[in-house]
Amino acid sequence: MISITNALLFIVAAPFIGGLVAGIDRKITARMQGRVGPPLLQPFADVGKLFEKKQIVVTPSQHVYTLSYLVFIVASGALFFAGGDLLLVIFAFTLAHLFLVLGAYSSYSPYSFIGAERELIQIIAYEPMIILAAVGMYMVTKSFFVWEIMGSGLPIILYLPGVFLGFLMVLTIKLRKSPFDLSTSHHAHQEIVKGVTTDFSGPMLGRVEIAHWYENVFLLGFIYLFFAWNPLIAIVAIIVAYLLEILIDNTFSRGTWKFTLKSSWIIAGMMGLVNLGVLYYLSAVVPA
Amino acid sequence: MINNDKKPDFHPFEGESLITLPFLILFPAAIALILLLVPGDSWRRLVVQAGALIIGIASFYLLFITPGAGQEFFPVTVEWVTTLMFIAEMIIAVFLIYLGIKHRKYLAIFLVVAQAALLLFFESTGSHGAHVPDLFIDQLSLIMALIIGIIGSLICVYALGYMATFHQQHPDVKDRRRTFFFLVFIFLSSMFGLVFSNYLPWVFFFWELTTLCSFLLIGYSGTGEAINNSFLALNMNLLGGIAFAGALIYLAIISPGGNLLAISTLIQSGHAVALVPAVLIAFAGITKSALMPFSAWLVGAMVAPTPVSALLHSSTMVKAGVYIIVRLSPVMTGTMEGLIIALVGGFTFLLASAIAISQSNAKKVLAYSTIANLGLIVACAGVGTYKLVWAAIMLIIFHAIAKSLLFLCVGTVEHRIGSRDIEDMTGLIVRMPRIGVMMLVGIAGMFLAPFGMLISKWAAIEAFIDAPFGLLFVAILAFGGSITVFFWSKWMGKIISVCPVAELVENRISREKWIVLSLLTAMTVFVCLAFPVISSHLVEPFVLSVYGQTARLSQDNIIIMAMMLFLLMIMPFSLLWFRKEKNIVPPYMAGRPATPDLHFLGSMGVQRQVGLANYYLEDVFGERRLFMAGTALCFGLILLMGTLTAGVAL
Numbered sequence: 001m002i003s004i005t006n007a008l009l010f011i012v013a014a015p016f017i018g019g020l021v022a023g024i025d026r027k028i029t030a031r032m033q034g035r036v037g038p039p040l041l042q043p044f045a046d047v048g049k050l051f052e053k054k055q056i057v058v059t060p061s062q063h064v065y066t067l068s069y070l071v072f073i074v075a076s077g078a079l080f081f082a083g084g085d086l087l088l089v090i091f092a093f094t095l096a097h098l099f100l101v102l103g104a105y106s107s108y109s110p111y112s113f114i115g116a117e118r119e120l121i122q123i124i125a126y127e128p129m130i131i132l133a134a135v136g137m138y139m140v141t142k143s144f145f146v147w148e149i150m151g152s153g154l155p156i157i158l159y160l161p162g163v164f165l166g167f168l169m170v171l172t173i174k175l176r177k178s179p180f181d182l183s184t185s186h187h188a189h190q191e192i193v194k195g196v197t198t199d200f201s202g203p204m205l206g207r208v209e210i211a212h213w214y215e216n217v218f219l220l221g222f223i224y225l226f227f228a229w230n231p232l233i234a235i236v237a238i239i240v241a242y243l244l245e246i247l248i249d250n251t252f253s254r255g256t257w258k259f260t261l262k263s264s265w266i267i268a269g270m271m272g273l274v275n276l277g278v279l280y281y282l283s284a285v286v287p288a
Numbered sequence: 289m290i291n292n293d294k295k296p297d298f299h300p301f302e303g304e305s306l307i308t309l310p311f312l313i314l315f316p317a318a319i320a321l322i323l324l325l326v327p328g329d330s331w332r333r334l335v336v337q338a339g340a341l342i343i344g345i346a347s348f349y350l351l352f353i354t355p356g357a358g359q360e361f362f363p364v365t366v367e368w369v370t371t372l373m374f375i376a377e378m379i380i381a382v383f384l385i386y387l388g389i390k391h392r393k394y395l396a397i398f399l400v401v402a403q404a405a406l407l408l409f410f411e412s413t414g415s416h417g418a419h420v421p422d423l424f425i426d427q428l429s430l431i432m433a434l435i436i437g438i439i440g441s442l443i444c445v446y447a448l449g450y451m452a453t454f455h456q457q458h459p460d461v462k463d464r465r466r467t468f469f470f471l472v473f474i475f476l477s478s479m480f481g482l483v484f485s486n487y488l489p490w491v492f493f494f495w496e497l498t499t500l501c502s503f504l505l506i507g508y509s510g511t512g513e514a515i516n517n518s519f520l521a522l523n524m525n526l527l528g529g530i531a532f533a534g535a536l537i538y539l540a541i542i543s544p545g546g547n548l549l550a551i552s553t554l555i556q557s558g559h560a561v562a563l564v565p566a567v568l569i570a571f572a573g574i575t576k577s578a579l580m581p582f583s584a585w586l587v588g589a590m591v592a593p594t595p596v597s598a599l600l601h602s603s604t605m606v607k608a609g610v611y612i613i614v615r616l617s618p619v620m621t622g623t624m625e626g627l628i629i630a631l632v633g634g635f636t637f638l639l640a641s642a643i644a645i646s647q648s649n650a651k652k653v654l655a656y657s658t659i660a661n662l663g664l665i666v667a668c669a670g671v672g673t674y675k676l677v678w679a680a681i682m683l684i685i686f687h688a689i690a691k692s693l694l695f696l697c698v699g700t701v702e703h704r705i706g707s708r709d710i711e712d713m714t715g716l717i718v719r720m721p722r723i724g725v726m727m728l729v730g731i732a733g734m735f736l737a738p739f740g741m742l743i744s745k746w747a748a749i750e751a752f753i754d755a756p757f758g759l760l761f762v763a764i765l766a767f768g769g770s771i772t773v774f775f776w777s778k779w780m781g782k783i784i785s786v787c788p789v790a791e792l793v794e795n796r797i798s799r800e801k802w803i804v805l806s807l808l809t810a811m812t813v814f815v816c817l818a819f820p821v822i823s824s825h826l827v828e829p830f831v832l833s834v835y836g837q838t839a840r841l842s843q844d845n846i847i848i849m850a851m852m853l854f855l856l857m858i859m860p861f862s863l864l865w866f867r868k869e870k871n872i873v874p875p876y877m878a879g880r881p882a883t884p885d886l887h888f889l890g891s892m893g894v895q896r897q898v899g900l901a902n903y904y905l906e907d908v909f910g911e912r913r914l915f916m917a918g919t920a921l922c923f924g925l926i927l928l929m930g931t932l933t934a935g936v937a938l
Contacts, residue, residue: 105785131770
């Protein structure tokens with residue numbers, strides 16, 4: 001059943017988990033680079049400070065888009081943790097992301113404009129794979145509802161290893177990790193300054209940051225789905241996957257949009273589609 | 289065949305559709321004739337507005353008199369109607385040959401002669417003498433009639449103001465507005481005829497009328513480009529018409545009594561007899577709805593005045609093509625031929641969406657998006673499981689509304705800013721705030737959750753998983769759907785960029801244009817709110833009566849989407865709160881000294897102004913390359929289908 005409690009739990013707890021994950025991320029990244037790194041709770045301090053700053057804007061409409069971004073990210077994530085329809089969750093996330101892109105477009109600044117274009121390329125790069133992942137889960141569990149997928153008791157990962165690898169690939173894009181941090185990056189400065197977020201500042205930027213935390217928690221939740229039959233393995237898998245993403249982030253330099261688009265589509269095609277094709281064939285030949 | 293566990297609703301006006309159906313066919317034709325005679329602009333205005341209002345009300349009235357489930361038939365015993373149609377067809381053929389000679393388009397002449405010869409041959413079989421032709425109505429016809437009657441007549445009203453401005457701005461084009469409005473109303477009349485006719489020779493007659501009207505309307509401005517493109521449209525549609533005539537002859541030969549010439553008997557007569565004519569007619573549908581390899585005519589048709597494009601893309605013409613394919617989809621379900629037709633649709637969806645990325649001309653983007661969506665509808669109808677037919681009909685409804693809104697917005701913008709290029713629409717939200725918002729609603733309606741098109745695409749994904757060979761279509765939808773996000777979003781981005789040098793130009797837009805645009809915007813939102821009702825009262829009964837089972841979205845999802853829509857509608861109001869923002873600064877310019885209108889000192893001491901243009905990714909999504917690929921692929925598929933069908937027929 002759709003669980004309102006889980007949704008509320010997500011809304012309250014996700015920023016803390018998301019911020020903590022960001023802190024761990026920064027710590028491990030620093031260690032990989034031979035630095036000490038900031039304290040674990042630094043992300044909270046950073047965002048807290050953003051909210052103390054005076055708000056300046058390029059156009060007031062930026063507020064509407066960034067606020068909508070946060071609201072819809074929270075709503076989509078809540079729908080996921082409540083156990084809603086996976087495809088609807090994905091479409092709702094697309095809607096949320098559109099608001100971030102529109103916010104970047106609205107300021108008519110060269111840097112955020114290019115960031116917006118790149119963000120859109122990233123969306124078309126990762127979206128097919130995520131939809132295929134949802135379709136794969138349906139093919140295994142016969143349901144799109146997250147609560148039914150969770151309760152299916154099936155080791156989904158064993159049916160969908162290719163889809164999972166493809167998902168890890170697009171996860172790199174979603175987490176804004178190198179080589180796919182085209183539109184904006186966690187690192188200090190890139191060739192288009194801060195890309196999408198260049199013209200956001202103060203509390204507005206704080207809201208964008210919190211939305212990103214919410215989204216990361218959703219993404220980790222998506223990994224959990226693959227291993228849902230055994231919570232312990234699932235948590236280990238999430239940790240391993242995230243460490244892998246940090247490692248990738250630190251070993252690759254930023255790619256071009258063409259590289260991003262091509263590689264993610266090829267992976268989605270090779271890993272995701274082939275995996276689904278095999279499942280499809282097996283389900284036709286060997287009735288369960 | 290009809291397995292219906294729903295009780296027919298109580299209908300106090302039962303039987304009145306006997307009057308309403310012929311009325312809806314004949315009344316627009318009568319208005320058309322009056323418009324041909326009425327000289328002045330003010331009289332024309334009155335006639336068009338009154339005519340549009342009556343057509344709108346009459347089609348809305350159908351909603352109350354259509355039986356709750358199943359079909360209702362109205363035999364037309366007047367014998368000379370069919371003969372009259374035949375004579376009209378011959379006159380049209382002579383007229384087209386005359387135009388062909390005048391413009392030296394010999395291919396068109398050849399096609400017209402070939403089609404006329406087939407038609408003469410069909411008449412000579414004399415098979416339809418025995419059969420009493422009839423009109424019919426069911427939920428599918430009703431949905432189509434609502435689309436034609438409401439959206440079509442709104443476009444007619446809009447065209448009044450548009451054409452007046454058009455002729456002011458193009459003094460070189462001869463003012464033939466009388467013919468223009470005559471053709472537009474004949475178009476509506478023939479579309480009504482097409483969706484109400486059960487008797488295939490009649491459907492064919494109206495089919496050819498739509499071809500003729502679109503041909504003449506595309507060539508309206510009389511420039512060389514317009515004439516060429518109109519003949520391109522004519523040739524491709526005549527090719528479809530020839531296939532349609534072939535289907536008639538085939539049916540006349542296998543059923544000398546003429547019983548199979550009725551759609552309702554044809555779709556129940558099984559694969560063995562019905563497949564060949566169904567495939568031939570579906571081919572005609574593919575040409576009419578401009579799927580690849582025939583997409584060029586619809587792209588070329590954008591030379592026509594914008595209301596014509598709106599009409600062709602939303603409520604008439606291309607919708608006739610998908611209507612007939614949806615109608616015949618029970619015959620094609622589960623066959624190889626149906627699958628091939630679906631693949632033609634699927635590849636068209638994928639490639640046309642990709643081509644739209646590389647286009648900056650707004651009308652061309654809209655054209656490719658139409659082609660893509662028609663492809664998707666045909667993909668659904670070709671595979672033809674009950675869930676997919678549900679999705680296909682939903683797509684027809686949502687697409688008609690959002691697309692007509694977008695075309696009319698682009699037309700309005702074009703007249704005010706003198707360009708239909710998306711790059712010139714920078715900051716439209718500041719320059720033309722109301723039109724800008726309407727355009728945003730239209731675009732959102734085309735691809736965003738929780739709006740209609742997305743609901744249908746979502747339903748299609750779910751339905752394809754369970755269909756034979758469905759995984760291929762799921763992949764097409766996954767990739768094609770996200771491509772769609774790209775080109776719509778960047779257009780939205782252009783509109784909402786708050787450019788510092790924008791001035792307000794949203795004046796001098798006539799009141800009737802505002803009324804039409806506002807109504808269409810309201811309808812785009814309204815159908816999203818009302819879609820569970822539309823589904824349960826119109827789409828589901830039809831699917832149920834044809835397939836014995838029906839699809840619907842789960843209750844939870846409907847509630848969640850209603851909440852999303854609500855949230856989406858209240859978010860803009862936060863601007864009221866943020867409007868009093870005091871600290872407005874110029875955008876970040878990397879520390880360069882820049883003026884408020886974004887001039888900055890570039891290298892070598894040159895003053896430059898910031899100019900921002902969207903990505904079009906020509907070398908990946910270029911039109912030439914993808915169009916070639918699509919043409920080759922779909923042409924090959926159609927050849928394969930032709931071979932298979934010929935194998936069945938012989």
